Amino acid sequence: MSQPRPPDPPRSAGLFDRQSDLGPVLAASEPHRQEKDMSSKRPARVIAGTTTLVTVVAAPLLVVPAPAQATFGTADIKPIESNIAAKPWASATGGSGSANAGLAIDGDPTTSWHPGGAAARQWLTVDLGGTYDNLRKVTAVFPDRGVAHRYVIEASSDGRRWKTIADRSHNRAVSRGEVHLFTRPETRFVRLTFTGGPGRARAGVSELRVFNYLRDDLTLGADLSWVDDVQDQQYWVAPLAEDRGAGPHLLDVAKDRGMQYARLRIFNEPRSESTGQPTPVPRQGPERSLASAQWIKQRDMGLGIDFHYADSWADPSKQPKPRRWAELDFADLSNAVHDFTADYLDRLIKQGTTPEKVAVGNEIINGFMYGSEAAHIGTTNPPYFVDQADVYQSKPGGGLLWKYWKSTDPAEQRLYDESWDRFTTLAAAGIKAVRDASPKSKVEIHVIVDKGTDGLAKTMEFWDQFLTRVKAKGQDPDVLAISYYPEWHGAPEALDHNLHTITTTYPGYEVDIAETAYPASGGDGSPVPGSPYPRTIQGQADAIQRVFQAANDVVNNRASGVLVWEPAGFQPMFRAVPELANTWEPHASVNVFNASRAKHILQDTVYTATTVGATPKLPSSIRVLTTANDKITGVPVRWQPLPPGATDKPGEVTVAGMTGAGPVTAVVDVVTPRGEHG
Missing domain, CATH: 2.60.40 (Immunoglobulin-like)
Structure with a gap:
């Protein structure tokens, strides 16, 4: 469903200070993005790449530094560590038919699982809900103090074949817990079995924690499409230092700071969002993006191509047809989608820039390439789509008629089904084009999940309808992707739930977070709606790292990547250097890409x-x-x-x-x- 149009963002020297109107139309481009902080304030300079500080004090307390509150400052970024046993999808079972096994994984050390019967051979098994490849640590904490606990911890992928990861069956050391390190890919089950013990030792577990760490094959990157608009700007890791580090190209700094992959959005024929007229400089168009793709591949970064199938921004509230396709009959429109997609991919491949991934459409929860069905949708964006309805709405397109979802009226249900058939016909044409022209590229379908259970229900209806229908047309994507901005898509826990639901419902696909971002300033530092993180450098790092964690914690290692949306311009992770014209440096928060591993x-x-x-x-x-x-x-x-x-x-x-x-x-x-x- 479409979102209200936000106000235009304030302008500042930098990416948006151009003759092209593609920068200023960002406010109207993706309506779920309202926090565009391009403040001209210039507080004390950030020293990017700041070493993490740890404060150690005398016993009995370990003091951790409070998050930085300055608009510009350092960030304390630790590697991601996540207790999978505490996730809602994990479960525990215990020996002797005990019903309280869940108390061993509830995150509360004051509660404990206690089985009935003798201590020896009692067991507790934690099912993590799916396999994980980078579990590295298990912590067992027992309720009884002052005794020596004897036990064995094992891991398994299927619950039948077990590998011992810790053997304390002859333990004599008095303690109520221990941290065990191990490496075993494809672990789903962790089992602790008591082997008996001296004196007062009895079976029971306060907490069994199983920790996951960021996988090497989880790709972290960004949409960096505006890279074609920064040729006269210099980006350095530390522009005022004697050794400025990587630079001066934006992509040099991006790669140095840990971004492994860059996505480029493709407008068919770049036009003004308000007038529909061609822009003076066709930024994010096919020709300029060919050069951007070369810059990305020259740095050995992964390349993603995001076809908008529009001449300007496409998102949940606006999906205009390209002008040159607007008056085509539907069959010709389907052919145009295939041929344009295949031809452009062929050009990319011929210049040595084969994309790793291709998105057929951008945030297409409501369909794409709207046509005459827009009268039923009621869209008002973009202005030229409405002002020139005789052109853009003259023929059927691929807009979805969600207003008739669940309708019991046969005529309305028929309209709903017909809109799905048109949409998936166009989408199948795009998927087929990728398969035909670039079989090594993965195909991504990118949507959103709105806040609340209805939003997830709508998204699951989308995937059910979409996958069933494109398969019937002989096509199938590889990746199911969503965007995540807390102000529009819910709290981090909602993201966990949404990813888990999608993954477990459709286990044959990878999942991606195709877009995310978080501001480092604004709102007097208060969190954006739906987020617990302040709008500070530290808050920005924490918020983005939390999204990395959510993807990494998806069961069966099915999440393949996370992309931050335009970190050099939108809710930026870079800032202009006051002392140097047209020079930018990263906030310390950008270190989240490297420091999370x-x-x-x-x-x-x-x-x-x-x-x-x-x-x-x-x-x-x-x-x-x-x-x-x-x-x-x-x-x-x-x-x-x-x-x-x-x-x-x-x-x-x-x-x-x-x-x-x-x-x-x-x-x-x-x-x-x-x-x-x-």
Whole structure:
């Protein structure tokens, strides 16, 4: 469904300060994008690539820095780590028919699973809902303190064949938990089995956590179509430093900061959004985009092509036909879609720029290439589509008549079905063109999921109708993609739910987040609607990283990538440098592309115990897993001294430590010696 048109954004020196009207029409181009912060304020300069800071204080507390609140500043970006066992789609079962196994994965360490019967051979199995290739850490925490727990942890992809990842069946160390590092691709099930134990040890688990890390094959990138409009600007990692780093091309900085892939939108014949007249400079048109594709491939970045099948912006509220196709009969329109798509891909391939992925349409939840059916849709965008209705609405197109969805009126249901048939005929022509001209390219279909359950229901109806009908026409896409902007598409938890629903309903397809973005300023720093993250440099990094995490946590590794939409211009991750004309540098938040991937995974928590009045014995080294080679080694740790009296009474004490691979915490249970009371 279409969204209300937002006001035009403020202009500033930079990408939009051009004769072409493609920049200024951005406000009207994609109506679900209202936060266009192009502020001319120039606070203190950002030093991009800032090293992450960690504050360590004496026991018993580990203090983490608060998120930065400055408009421009640093960002504390840690590698993504996600407890899949706590996801809504994970479940737990336990031995002896116990009904409370879910308490072991509820995220609350004060609740526990306790099976009935003897401790030995009791088991707890966590089903993660699907397989994962980059699980690297399991943490087991037990309810009983001051005892030695004996157990084995195993992993499996199918629940039948198991591999041991931790054997503590002969454990004598007193502790109520341990962090175990492991590598086992295609893990779905994690099972903890108790093997008995001395004295008071009994079966029970407070928390069994299974941690996922960002996959190497999850592609992170951006739509960088405006790259054809920045030839007179220089982009540097640190433009005021003696060593400016990568640059001066925008793509040099983008690749250096971890963007692996760039998408280009293609307008058929670029025209003004308001008048429908050809723009003086045909930016994002086929010819200029050929050069942009070469720049991308010269840097060994992946290339995506996003056919809008329009002369200006196409999104959920506007999907105009290209002017040259507007008066074609429907059969000729279908042929034009095929031939234009195939011919352009052929040109890309001949110049050595075969795209990895091709999107047939952009955010086409409401169809595309609207024609005479627009009278039923009621669209008012773009202005030229309405003002020149005798041209653009003279023949049928591919607009969907959602107003008749679920109608019990036979005539309205017929109109609904006919609109779906026209739309999928055009879409199938585009898919076939990709298969014919560029069989190595994956085909993507890109929609949105509006806020609320009705939005997801509509999207699922879309996929059901679309996939059924294009298959009947002999075609099938590879990737089902959505956009995600919290102000329009819901909270991060809604994104998790939507991705899981799509993936598990249609398991034969990859899923993508084809567009996302978040502002680094504006609104006095308050979060945008639907988001918990402030509009700051830190908030921008956190919000975008949360989208990376959502994609990475999709079951069966089915998510293939996330693209940030126009990070050099829309809700930008770059800023102009006041001291240097036409020079731009990245915010520290752009480091989210590189910093989100873990190089080392620590045994970051050490559980141990000591008696009242005694000094705990803390290990001199802890384990670390290097992701590049899957090797687990030891790394020295330096512990902060305990403050006086820390163990004078029963309870819990935490001690901060530091290693060359990051911080670590010791959790010490202070217990009363056996035979004493207190």
